[in-house]
Amino acid sequence: MDRSYENQVMFERIIDVFEKYDKSNIPDEITDTPIVDLVTEDAVSVACYFSSSDGTFSGEEADLFNGLFGTDKTAAELSALSSDRIPILDHIGKTFNVIAFTEKELGIYKLRKTMIVPLIKFYEAVATDIIKSNDCEVQNYKEYNDFFHDIESVITAIPDPDN
Numbered sequence: 001m002d003r004s005y006e007n008q009v010m011f012e013r014i015i016d017v018f019e020k021y022d023k024s025n026i027p028d029e030i031t032d033t034p035i036v037d038l039v040t041e042d043a044v045s046v047a048c049y050f051s052s053s054d055g056t057f058s059g060e061e062a063d064l065f066n067g068l069f070g071t072d073k074t075a076a077e078l079s080a081l082s083s084d085r086i087p088i089l090d091h092i093g094k095t096f097n098v099i100a101f102t103e104k105e106l107g108i109y110k111l112r113k114t115m116i117v118p119l120i121k122f123y124e125a126v127a128t129d130i131i132k133s134n135d136c137e138v139q140n141y142k143e144y145n146d147f148f149h150d151i152e153s154v155i156t157a158i159p160d161p162d163n
Contacts, residue, residue, distance in 0.1 A: 004064055004067050004068060004129060005067075006125075007068055007122065007125050007126055007129065008067060008068050010118070010121075010122050010125065011043065011068060011069075011122060014039065014115070014118060014119060014122060015036055015039065015040070017115055018034075018035040018036045018039055018099075018115070019036055021035050021099070021102045021103075021106075021115075022034040022035050022036055024102065024105075024106060026101070026102045026105045026106065027098050027101075027102050029101075029105075030097075030098060030101055031094075031098050035095070035098055035099060035102065038091075038094070038095040038098060039095060039119065040069075041091065042088070042091060042092050042095050042123070043068075043069075043122070043123065043126065044069065044081065045081075045083060045088045045091065045092075046088065046092075046123045046126060046127060047064075047065050047068065047069075047126050047127075047130065048065075048078055048079075048081045048083070049083065049085065049088055049147075050126070050127040050130040050131060050140075050143075050144070050147075051064075051065065051078065051130050052079055053140060053143050054140060056075075056079075057075040057076070057078050057079040058075060058133065059075055060133045061075065061078075061130055061133055062074060062075040062078055064126075064129055064130060064133060065078055068126065085147065089147075089150050089151065092151060096116050099114065099115060099116055099119075100114060100116065103115070120148070120151055120152065123148075123151070124148055127144055127147070127148075128144070131144060
């Protein structure tokens with residue numbers, strides 16, 4: 001099975017779960033934006049960030065992006081969506097907090113079993129596919145390691161309600 005297809009299926013499953021969270025109306029208590037939209041915005045930001053981290057947004061990267069999100073954007077259009085690392089990480093942290101709050105209110109939150117974990121794995125898979133579509137420079141992998149270290153530090157900052 002094609003890896004980009006696997007990512008697309010994973011993304012659809014993640015979105016299905018967050019649509020259920022949104023139907024609970026719990027996220028409305030802390031944000032006007034549905035979790036599905038927050039997660040999609042983060043996924044797009046991660047994909048664009050890693051696609052442009054080497055200074056260019058290639059046609060192959062645009063194909064990966066379009067296949068994943070069901071869009072038909074050119075590399076130039078996607079390049080315009082790219083943004084800086086810190087705002088992306090800040091937004092992801094806010095999304096994680098909305099997810100954790102919702103799961104706590106639903107009574108299903110467990111630090112290592114939260115839907116945040118598969119979401120991080122999805123972001124890692126997308127970033128890996130994008131990096132592999134390039135000429136795998138060491139700098140890209142360093143950026144990957146730094147980026148995901150920062151994301152994982154956000155999840156460990158969310159308190160475990162069992163402790």
